[in-house]
Amino acid sequence: MAVPIKLTALKGKIIAIDGPAGSGKSTTAKLLAERLDFTYLDTGAMYRAVALFALRNGVSVNDANAMEQIAAKVKIEFKNDGVIGQLIYLNGENVTEGIRTAEATHGSSAVAVHGGVRRELVKRQQEMGKKGSIVAEGRDTTSVVFPRADLKIYLKADLDARARRRFLEQTHKGENTTVEEQKKLLTARDQNDSQRKESPLTQVSDAIVVDTSSLTIEGQVEMIIKHALKAFKRG
Ligand code: DC
Numbered sequence: 001m002a003v004p005i006k007l008t009a010l011k012g013k014i015i016a017i018d019g020p021a022g023s024g025k026s027t028t029a030k031l032l033a034e035r036l037d038f039t040y041l042d043t044g045a046m047y048r049a050v051a052l053f054a055l056r057n058g059v060s061v062n063d064a065n066a067m068e069q070i071a072a073k074v075k076i077e078f079k080n081d082g083v084i085g086q087l088i089y090l091n092g093e094n095v096t097e098g099i100r101t102a103e104a105t106h107g108s109s110a111v112a113v114h115g116g117v118r119r120e121l122v123k124r125q126q127e128m129g130k131k132g133s134i135v136a137e138g139r140d141t142t143s144v145v146f147p148r149a150d151l152k153i154y155l156k157a158d159l160d161a162r163a164r165r166r167f168l169e170q171t172h173k174g175e176n177t178t179v180e181e182q183k184k185l186l187t188a189r190d191q192n193d194s195q196r197k198e199s200p201l202t203q204v205s206d207a208i209v210v211d212t213s214s215l216t217i218e219g220q221v222e223m224i225i226k227h228a229l230k231a232f233k234r235g
Contacts, residue, residue, distance in 0.1 A: 007225070009232055010036055012132040014148075015224075016031045016141040019155035020201060021189045028155065028220045029137035030085065034086050035221060036135070041128055042078070043138030044108065046071065047140045048099035049076045049090045051107030056191075061110040068116030076124070109189065115198045118144075140199040142207050154207040155220070161213040162186055179192055196200030 015038070017029045026042065033040035033170060050071050051061055059066050077089040087096045096103065111117055119139075125145045136145060142152040157165075163183040170177045193201040203209065206226050212220050 006038055006229065010038075010153065010228055011105075012226070013100055013150040013232065014129055014132055014146050015135045015153065016146045017135065017137045017153045017155060018139060018142040018150035018201070018207065019153075020157075020162070020186075020193065022186055023155040024165050024215075024217065024220055025137045027156055027217050028212075028224065029135045031200045031217060031221045032224055033135040034132070035225065038106070038235075039128070039131075039134045041076075041125060041134055041138075041141075042086065043090075043121070043136060043141060045088045045099060046076050046204075047108040047112045047117070048104050049088060049095060050074060050117060050121070051111045052095055052099050052104045053090060054111070055107050061083045061107045064114045064116060067111055067114050068120065069077045071111075071117040071120040079187055084202060086192070109192060113196050113198055118198050137199040139201045142204045143219055144199050147204075151224075151231055152204060152207040153224055153227070155204045155212050156203075156209060156211045156212065159183055159186060178217075 015032070017025050019025050026044075029042070030040050032214060052065065053070055053074050054061050054067060059070065061067060073092050075089075079089060081087050081089045087094055088099060089095065098106075103162070122140070122145050125136065125141075129135065129146055136149070140147070142154065160183075162184055163179050166182040166186065167179045168178060170182070190201075210220065210223055210227075215223065
């Protein structure tokens with residue numbers, strides 16, 4: 001993809017995007033990576049893949065030792081499909097859809113509390129970031145994975161906006177749900193993510209906060225690019 005001249009100033013940089021569930025992290029990070037011709041690193045997909053492996057093999061996601069061993073041995077790969085976008089492979093199998101089921105979502109939240117799992121996955125993520133030109137997205141990317149990222153973005157949105165987005169996403173997938181139910185689920189996930197001992201969701205002091213409540217996805221991407229160009233001109 002041809003990248004507009006002024007955006008080539010961003011080449012080689014690491015951009016980390018953090019924020020609560022439903023703030024628009026994934027869609028924004030994916031689009032941003034496309035626009036900049038950067039690698040998109042979906043760190044949540046890695047926790048989901050570990051959870052999926054455990055669920056399929058009858059291992060409890062609450063067993064810290066077993067989960068750490070699984071995290072150390074499974075092969076997780078990201079591959080780019082020109083048409084569909086990014087695909088996730090677990091031990092050679094395409095699990096792009098499998099990691100998005102309700103069970104895998106629930107399991108990944110349990111898997112993500114284990115320090116050993118986090119250390120293993122963070123190590124892999126940092127390795128992937130070594131070459132730069134990467135947009136990393138996930139709850140500890142600005143604080144733990146890439147504390148020296150060139151640009152840190154913290155996306156936030158009010159609960160109503162996040163619940164409406166999740167409702168539309170889930171109903172689009174054929175799930176029977178309500179905005180109220182999504183509000184309850186998001187509140188529970190927020191609590192879980194910000195109160196856990198290992199790498200809780202935090203807003204680091206050097207992150208640029210972007211409130212996405214009334215922004216479109218395009219608008220969010222444009223705003224981040226503007227921040228990036230400003231930051232790198234200064235730096
Ligand atoms: O962003 P997601 O919904 O795909 O993340 C799945 C789970 O993994 C979620 O419970 C948060 C957790 N996670 C994490 O703890 N650290 C990350 N860097 C990414 C995700």
